[in-house]
Amino acid sequence: MGEAYKMESGNRRNLYLVTLSVSMAMVTLGVASGWPTVVLPKYKNNETKVDINKDSTATMLSLIPVGFAVGSLSTGYIADKFGRRTIILASALPFIIGSIVITFAVKAWQVCITSFSWSCGTGMVSTVVNYYFSEIADKNVRATLSLITGFMFKLGNLLAMSAGPFLSYEALNYILLALPIIYGVACWWIPETPYFLLRNDNVDGARKSLRILREYNDEKVLEEELLALQANVKNEMKHxxxxxxxxxxxxxxxxxxxxxxxxxxxxxxxxxxxxxxxxxxxxxxxxxxxxxxxxxxxxxxxxxxxxxxxxxxxxxxxxxxxxxxxxxxxxxxxxxxxxxxxxxxxxxxxxxxxxxxxxxxxxxxxxxxxxxxxxxxxxxxxxxxxxxxxxxxxxxxxxxxxxxxxxxxxxxxxxxxxxxxxxxxxxxxxxxxxxxxxxxxxxxxxxxxxxxxxxxxxxxxxxxxNAVVVDDKLENVVTNNDENKEATEMEELNKKESV
Structure with missing residues (x-):
């Protein structure tokens, strides 16, 4: 894609705002991950109203990888069918359900439901976030944006482990009820990835997504990048x-x-x-x-x-x-x-x-x-x-x-x-x-x-x-072997849409 990713004609302000919004989901994951470390001593010292023993605690912990696997499995289908943004928003639901259950829980099986539900949400977010960023960020900051979300996860983990011992059990659970609501609202505005939109032949949607993410001042540069992305998506979706x-x-x-x-x-x-x-x-x-x-x-x-x-x-x-x-x-x-x-x-x-x-x-x-x-x-x-x-x-x-x-x-x-x-x-x-x-x-x-x-x-x-090759000026697309005709048709379609 070459020169299309240069940011002289735009800036990354919205890209960083998107990262900040999605990072709120990672804070939630971090707090939920630190929750057992803080809560298990409270259960052991009978500081809660929950009737739970060691065996039930072990069952609760064993459900974490199970829930993660279920969340991760569902992500593969939903992300390809309905989009990456949809998964990020939908992941708030299992966190909210789990937090509501634990707020009123008095039995061990209710705690197990919460553990499973939270880990489902964790599996969804963990699976989708990094390839969401791989599809929206330019190559110069792609890894940095993903690592920012990792940093926010560790921030949530630190907050849970440092403040949790000094908070009441109820207060900690109320915080975990509020966090997914906050990140659901914060992520409502984020765009779908241009890759996914082009995969589904939504050229206008991809153009709007790029306009939000790059804030290009020069529409020609935007169209050049869009054309390059189309070539890339077409090549990858041949299979x-x-x-x-x-x-x-x-x-x-x-x-x-x-x-x-x-x-x-x-x-x-x-x-x-x-x-x-x-x-x-x-x-x-x-x-x-x-x-x-x-x-x-x-x-x-x-x-x-x-x-x-x-x-x-x-x-x-x-x-x-x-x-x-x-x-x-x-x-x-x-x-x-x-x-x-x-x-x-x-x-x-x-x-x-x-x-x-x-x-x-x-x-x-x-x-x-x-x-x-x-x-x-x-x-x-x-x-x-x-x-x-x-x-x-x-x-x-x-x-x-x-x-x-x-x-x-x-x-x-x-x-x-x-x-x-x-x-x-x-x-x-x-x-x-x-x-x-x-x-x-x-x-x-x-x-x-x-x-x-x-x-x-x-x-x-x-x-x-067998790549779709883009020339230095990104004004047209040519392909290897027998794909020249198809690429030319794609270029003509883009020219008509630009008019």
């Missing part, structure tokens, strides 16, 4: 949008390997389970610090570091950040494993362990810092960039479900491996997968910084990419 197409089409094979490899290595570095069990892990050390203080420090540092990731990603590039963050995470987790090896296997003296008691917390926080700067943030951006439009929704849904399955397996395996082998082995396993992730990214993951979606597809698909 079907089925699951069979995604898994059997050879042109998607490299994107599938990259997407699955990133998701598997990200999950198997153990970030989620470490966060869930952070308080208990710290209890195994000789560090004298309250659990609540540890959790707040962990969440606060994550929040601050997420600010830096949004700055680095479009300056340093995706691939270097992926490689170095995986390697840094592996080294940090290996250090934590060394501490527990000294404690569990070597049985060093209490005095020595007390001297080294900073190692587990420092290693966990350092791994969190490095991963947040790199793969933990990019894991949601790169898949949205590497899959073409016809299978993007399906691919993102499949990756979301893969993450749910891995999260469920890791949660089950963690305690068993810990009991059988000790925490040293647990952390060394996590470290090994992190090192593997670094090597995987070095050899297989391409750099997508500064490339538009058409260029990325051309690189991934190689010789099999």
């Amino acid at each position: 079907s949008s089925s699951v069979q197409e995604l898994f059997l089409g050879p042109q998607y094979r490299k994107a599938l390997i990259i997407g699955a490899g990133l998701k598997i290595t990200q999950m198997l570095t153990g970030a989620v389970v470490i966060r869930q069990y952070l308080g208990w892990i710290m209890d195994e050390t000789k560090l004298k610090m309250e659990q609540s203080v540890v959790i707040i420090i962990y969440a606060a540092i994550t929040f601050v570091v997420s600010l830096m990731s949004s700055v680095l990603v479009d300056r340093v590039g995706r691939r270097p950040l992926l490689v170095y963050s995986y390697m840094g995470t592996g080294a940090s987790l290996a250090i934590v494993g060394i501490y527990f090896f000294l404690q569990e296997v070597v049985h060093v003296s209490f005095e020595t362990l007390t001297t080294l008691s900073f190692m587990p917390l420092a290693g966990i926080i350092l791994s969190n810092v490095v991963s947040t700067l790199g793969f933990s943030s990019l894991i949601f951006i790169i898949p949205a960039e590497i899959f073409p439009m016809n299978v993007k929704a399906i691919a993102m849904t499949c990756l979301g479900i893969l993450g749910c399955v891995l999260g469920f397996v890791i949660s089950l395996a963690y305690q068993r491996i810990k009991d059988f082998c000790g925490l040293a082995v647990v952390f060394w396993i996590f470290a090994a997968f992190a090192f593997f992730g670094g090597a995987f990214c070095y050899f297989l993951v391409p750099e997508t910084k500064g490339k538009d979606l058409r260029e990325i597809q051309a690189e991934l698909q190689g010789a099999s990419y």
Whole structure:
């Protein structure tokens, strides 16, 4: 698309306003994610009117990946049928339903309904947000906008974990009732993506969407970009949008390997389970610090570091950040494993362990810092960039479900491996997968910084990419092989619409 993405004839003001609006949904996700961490002690200390025991609590937590999978599955169909904007707006509904139920809940099954409902909304938003931004943003800020939403998620998480212990159970639930209403209203004005509109032959709608997003002063530049997008969409939609197409089409094979490899290595570095069990892990050390203080420090540092990731990603590039963050995470987790090896296997003296008691917390926080700067943030951006439009929704849904399955397996395996082998082995396993992730990214993951979606597809698909080519002036479209006639007809149609 080349010069069409230059912003001299427009600006990104509305693009950032759209990002801010959608970020309100991510704040809601962050607060909902931190809710169990804050509420479980209240249940344990009988500070609520809910009749719930340990088994019911475990059931509630086990429903989170199930609800996420259901939400993610529904997203693939709705996003392709009714649009990306529709999914973002519709995701507020399960949050509202869950918040209403928990506000009046007195039984454990009602809490389970809330957990399932909130995780459905989380699955919907998490799946759609990044490819929404991949389709509305120009290539120079695409990753930055996605990382801003990640930063807002961590802000919600921090707010829940830092303020939640000091709020009443009822007040916390009222906040979670208000948040989805706020983001539903805030996102009402956001435009549908021009890619989706062109996919459905809505040229006028795509033109209006681009006009809102780019605020072009020169209509000629807008029409040039519209023409380039049409060529891109036409090329990507030559194939079907089925699951069979995604898994059997050879042109998607490299994107599938990259997407699955990133998701598997990200999950198997153990970030989620470490966060869930952070308080208990710290209890195994000789560090004298309250659990609540540890959790707040962990969440606060994550929040601050997420600010830096949004700055680095479009300056340093995706691939270097992926490689170095995986390697840094592996080294940090290996250090934590060394501490527990000294404690569990070597049985060093209490005095020595007390001297080294900073190692587990420092290693966990350092791994969190490095991963947040790199793969933990990019894991949601790169898949949205590497899959073409016809299978993007399906691919993102499949990756979301893969993450749910891995999260469920890791949660089950963690305690068993810990009991059988000790925490040293647990952390060394996590470290090994992190090192593997670094090597995987070095050899297989391409750099997508500064490339538009058409260029990325051309690189991934190689010789099999039969592209619609746009000339330097973007005044006409020509195609490879036998598509010249169809492209000319498209150009003539656009000329008539411009008159």
